[in-house]
Amino acid sequence: MTDREQVILGFNLLIIFSEFLGLVLRTYILGSIGLEYYTVLSNIASFLASTFVAYYLIRGSKVPHWVAVWRLVATTMLAITFLVVIFVLPFNMGVPLWKLLLPGQMFFLHFACPVLAMCTMLFVEQYRFQSKDGNVISLPTLAYAIIIMILNGMNLVNGPYPFIRQLMGGKVTYLIMAFALCHFAPTLVASVFYKVQKHRMKLYNRRTKRKEAASSLHKA
Secondary structure, eight states, rough: OOOHHHHHHHHHHHHHHHHHHHHHHHHHSSOOOOOHHHHHHHHHHHHHHHHHHHHHHHHOOOOOOOHHHHHHHHHHHHHHHHHHHHHHHHHHHTTOOHHSSSSSHHIIIIIIIIHHHHHHHHTTTTOOGGGGGGTTTHHHHHHHHHHHHHHHHSSOOOOSSSHHHHHTTTHHHHHHHHHHHHHHHHHHHHHHHHHHHHHHHHHHHHHHHHHHHHHHHHHH
């Protein structure tokens, strides 16, 4: 395992620990994990993604492309969670921001895990993504929106976020805009991760070529 892989492994183990602690705290405090929440689903997706990354690195294998894509999707979902917590929920719920970020399980699920995952994707991990990978980025968010709307329509779920009930009682154009946002927001966020990864991969390839050239010159 290279030094870079060891760093990637360390960050992913930290994510796994933080996700596990946050999900356990949530279940212990609230009595249920709450799979109707996008926040919970995004953190579970991140937990599983980091588990797969750590598994392959510990085995000494290259991280498969599908795992890298899953990591990108999960990190994008966590970024959406973080942005909604910061810019939507305080106003929609009438709750101070610190109460959504700091107490108990919220510290991990709303703040620590999203920030840790985003920083890992932006500054630590290195994956070679393909343009076609963008086709799956918004699917989990769109699927969640469709399912949660259906469950609300059947009165099997209430919300769980206040703005969902408000959308249900609003105009059809609002619903269309909401579903469009569920597609464009993850795609836009993931494009940032994608571009940063592409740039860092270029820099990595340049450094590798320089080292190979210097090594060849030294041998000559």
